[in-house]
Amino acid sequence: MKDSIAEKTKERWHGKRVHGQLPRNLDKKLVDIEQSYRWLKSGDIKGETESKIVAIQDQAIGTNYFKKKILKEEIESKCRLCKQHEETINNLNTGCPILAKNEYLMKHDKICTHLHYSICKALGIETTDK
Numbered sequence: 187m188k189d190s191i192a193e194k195t196k197e198r199w200h201g202k203r204v205h206g207q208l209p210r211n212l213d214k215k216l217v218d219i220e221q222s223y224r225w226l227k228s229g230d231i232k233g234e235t236e237s238k239i240v241a242i243q244d245q246a247i248g249t250n251y252f253k254k255k256i257l258k259e260e261i262e263s264k265c266r267l268c269k270q271h272e273e274t275i276n277n278l279n280t281g282c283p284i285l286a287k288n289e290y291l292m293k294h295d296k297i298c299t300h301l302h303y304s305i306c307k308a309l310g311i312e313t314t315d316k
């Protein structure tokens with residue numbers, strides 16, 4: 187019964203035009219689906235935070251592109267910072283030349299720091315701090 191409800195919820199989510207973009211776009215050959223959604227099962231983040239992350243993954247938040255194409259607002263769909271590309275989540279996350287100068291480097295460094303710490307921890311190598 188519980189599995190049936192979960193399956194129907196999943197089908198409804200995947201069938202929505204905007205919502206469900208992430209699961210439709212995941213390449214099952216390249217992505218470990220079970221591991222990718224493990225954070226949703228752990229239950230250690232607030233519901234509000236979880237819903238925001240899922241909305242971002244579905245590209246269903248107030249970017250200029252979303253407002254123009256989905257909400258049909260009369261606005262410019264280009265990025266507010268660079269004004270070169272459509273302001274989508276993907277562009278903001280990886281494609282904006284303005285954000286590339288600092289924000290992407292900081293994100294890269296934080297991820298590498300976390301990976302380094304996790305690898306040291308997994309191998310039993312002592313670390314002073316994270």
Ligand SMILES: [Zn+2]
Nearest residue numbers: 265267268282
């Ligand atoms: Zn931009």
